[in-house]
Amino acid sequence: MTEPALEGVKVLDLTHHISGPYCTKLLADFGAEVVKIERPSGDPARRMAPFHQDEADPEKSLLFAYLNTNKQSVTLNLKSEKGIQVLKSMVEKSDVLVENFAPKVMPSLGLDFETLQQINPGLVMTSISNFGQTGPYRDYKAADIVEYALGGLMYIFGAYDREPLKHAFNQAQFKAGTDAASATLMAMYHQRLTGQGQLVDVSIQEAVATGLRDVINNFTYTGAVRRRQPNHSGDLLRMRASADGHLIPNPGIGAGLDWNTVVDFLGLPELDDERFSTPSARLVNAEELGRILDEYFIKQNKYTMFHASHEKRFIFGVIQSPEEVMADPQFEARNFFVDIDHPALGTRKYPGAPFEMSGTPWEVRSAAPTLGQDNQEIIGHRLGHTREQLVQMRALQII
Incomplete structure (x- = not known):
């Protein structure tokens, strides 16, 4: 059996909610x-x-189940002296500690990096927070939409004549988790070479801001401010309704676009007109162009158009429902969705490997743990506490 890429790496996961658990999920998987x-x-x-099944049970959250595959669960009250003592004994034997508390929490518990480094000089400690461990916003609270707003990305999303928008769900959190996993592995590489640990400081605001790229460059070098895009109906990148849903009929943009090829592909001789032959002309006559395109695409099958367009090397896309995503032949060919059996959820499909590795592949070894399921094994057997001591710790709400 192939040895996993991170075999032997020991990670203490003090994370919660989304960004931190996604970081440690990537490492665990x-x-x-x-x-x-x-x-x-x-x-x-x-x-x-x-x-x-809409049962609000701590073992039945689908989000938690996804974010915590391949992990073990230990309960520990870090506000108790005994809990801190147990944690420090675990730090001694760990390579990495990941946490995403507010910046003041770990120092208040006596678990700041300098203290933990005295216990284990080789420890890599990854801290994920809203705005980083330093700066005037360090202790400010935030939600995903706030990170988008203050990261600058939200300014360019949406139509220019409407309020800014953000992506659905918690994309800033997942992006920060991905950055944190990458940074942790870089720090571990240095640790393996030198034996030295270090603090990795991940700001969710900065994780969002890395997506600005050309927006920042344009402003820095020319003073130009990119705005949200006009929402005129003649935009060739605009989503269109089809007979069976929606598609994005993008024939390509820029000087390389051959308008005659587009006209022939769509079979719309009315587009072979000087009103639409150049980008400037299409902009001036956007509403008329949009009307023609809308009337055409509403009669088309989105998948037929999608496959035919790629024969012409156009960049068409299909808006897929969850059911269509699950049946997508590209995902199926790469075995992206996987079945995982969970004691409370049964067998469910989950998104699989975020990337493939030929020699050390991604693998599901266990479902997300039930709460405290590994207390006996880790606190008891590995750290040497007796069953009676575990019972007492539970009675005192230490575990």
């Missing part, structure tokens, strides 16, 4: 041994919808 430290009441994500 490629073979790291990740021990998730939860408060006795559990990671708040256990109470985040959607729930299996």
Whole structure:
């Protein structure tokens, strides 16, 4: 059996909600041994919808189930002296610690990087927070939409005559989790070469801002401010309704676009007109162009158009429903969705590997853990606490 890429890497996971758990999920799914430290009441994500069969149960959150595959769960009250003692004993034998508390929390618990480094000089500590460990916003609270807004990305999303928009769900959190996993592995590479650990400081605001790229460059070099795009109906990149849904009929943009090829492909001789032959002309006559295109595409099958367009090397896309995504032949050919059996959820399909590795592939070794399911193994057997001591710790709400 092939050894996972991160076999032997030991990670202490003090994260909750989304950004931190996604970081440690990426590490766990490629073979790291990740021990998730939860408060006795559990990671708040256990109470985040959607729930299996709409039952609000801490073992039935579908979000938690996805974010915590291949992890072990230990409950520990870090506000207790004994809880801190147990955690520090785990730090001694760990390569990495990941946390996403507010910046003041870990120091208030006596778990700042300098203290933990004295216990384990080789420790890589990754801290994910809204705005980073320094700066005037360090202790400000934020939600995903706030990160989009303050990161600058929201300014360019949406129509220019309407309010700015953000992507659905929690994309800033997932982006920060991805950045954190990458940064952790870089720090680990340095650790393996030198034996030295370090603090990795990930700002969710900065994770969003990295997506600005040309927006920042344009402003820096020319003073130009990119605005949200006009929403005129003649925009060739505009989503169009089809007979069976929606598609994005993008024939390509720029000087390389051959308008005659577009006209022939669509079979619309009325577009062979000087009103539409150049980008400037199409902009002037956008509303008329949009009317013609809308009337044409509403009669078309989106998948027929999609496949035919790629024969011409156009960049068409299809708006797929969840059902269509699950049946997509590209996903199926790459075995992207995988079945995972969970004790409370049964067998469910999950998104699989975010990328493929030929020698050390992604692997599902276990479903998300139930709350505290590994207390006996880790706190008991590995750290040497007796069953009686575990019972007492549970009675004192330490675990």
